[in-house]
Amino acid sequence: MPELPEVEVTRQSFANRIAGAVIRELRLGKPLRWPLGVAPQNLCGQHVLRVRRRGKYLLLDLDEGLLLLHLGMSGSLNFAPQQPAPGSHDHMDLLTDRGTLRLHDPRRFGAVVWAPAEHSAQAQKLLGHLGVEPLDGGFEAGAFHQALRQRSASIKQVLLAGDIVVGVGNIYASEALFMAGIRPTLAANKISRPRAERLHAAIIDVLSRAVRQGGSSLRDFVSAEGKTGYFQLEAAVYGRTGQPCRVCGTPIRSIVQGQRTTFYCPTCQKN
Ligand SMILES: [Zn+2]
Numbered sequence: 001m002p003e004l005p006e007v008e009v010t011r012q013s014f015a016n017r018i019a020g021a022v023i024r025e026l027r028l029g030k031p032l033r034w035p036l037g038v039a040p041q042n043l044c045g046q047h048v049l050r051v052r053r054r055g056k057y058l059l060l061d062l063d064e065g066l067l068l069l070h071l072g073m074s075g076s077l078n079f080a081p082q083q084p085a086p087g088s089h090d091h092m093d094l095l096t097d098r099g100t101l102r103l104h105d106p107r108r109f110g111a112v113v114w115a116p117a118e119h120s121a122q123a124q125k126l127l128g129h130l131g132v133e134p135l136d137g138g139f140e141a142g143a144f145h146q147a148l149r150q151r152s153a154s155i156k157q158v159l160l161a162g163d164i165v166v167g168v169g170n171i172y173a174s175e176a177l178f179m180a181g182i183r184p185t186l187a188a189n190k191i192s193r194p195r196a197e198r199l200h201a202a203i204i205d206v207l208s209r210a211v212r213q214g215g216s217s218l219r220d221f222v223s224a225e226g227k228t229g230y231f232q233l234e235a236a237v238y239g240r241t242g243q244p245c246r247v248c249g250t251p252i253r254s255i256v257q258g259q260r261t262t263f264y265c266p267t268c269q270k271n
Helices: 004-018 121-127 141-148 155-161 170-180 193-216 218-223
Strands: 023-028 048-054 057-062 066-070 076-080 090-096 100-104 111-115 253-257 260-264
Touching (some): 004 076, 004 193, 066 121, 111 121, 141 193, 155 170, 170 193, 170 260
Antiparallel strands (some): 023 090, 048 057, 066 111, 090 100, 253 260
16 A cells, blocks of 8 residues: 555656646546535646645645545556557546556556635535645644543554554554654553654654655655655664564564464564
């Protein structure tokens, strides 16, 4: 599943090239997760002013309203001057005078939704529950700690819920908790201020490293045919069950929390 770093790298891959382009046509294939919410021909002639990201949504600001794009479980976007004829898994072509933005999404959990404004009900239905962005100035350690103090669920599940801070998916939650030395099962409200500060720094570090590494492997990511492989993050714990911890040598353990596998070092990560 594309996570925040993949979505951010996708944004960076075409944002500058499409900014200012004039929409000629929006062609939709098989139904995606939600209906578009506007007649496609209403978009013709509008400019794509800029491409922003909010959580795992890409926001294409138009002259009137915005398009919200989500990659779902298996989606990828590619912007190119010329695209080959759409294949059976290509469900959106946004044709502009600069090129065509294509959504390839074999499992069709992705979304292309138009909304009249970011604060509109249509957009807030998708964006309204999202927590702060981890990679801009709005993510602050003190506020993060205060928010954790209101939650009795395990810290791993609180991070995955995304309503305190967005974009900390399964891989990045495991890795950040390892870096901060926090056991994933610990109740969020049991985390002290210094440990919350370490976790705050670890979240920023692991996500920004993934964006940087994604930038260097961008071609592989966007050209992947139906594959949405993660960036080649040098994982400390994720996917390493039974292998020695890179810090202390203890075998890495895995457990299931909320139907997602969590990886941790029982020695380095404390309750
Ligand atoms: Zn260890």
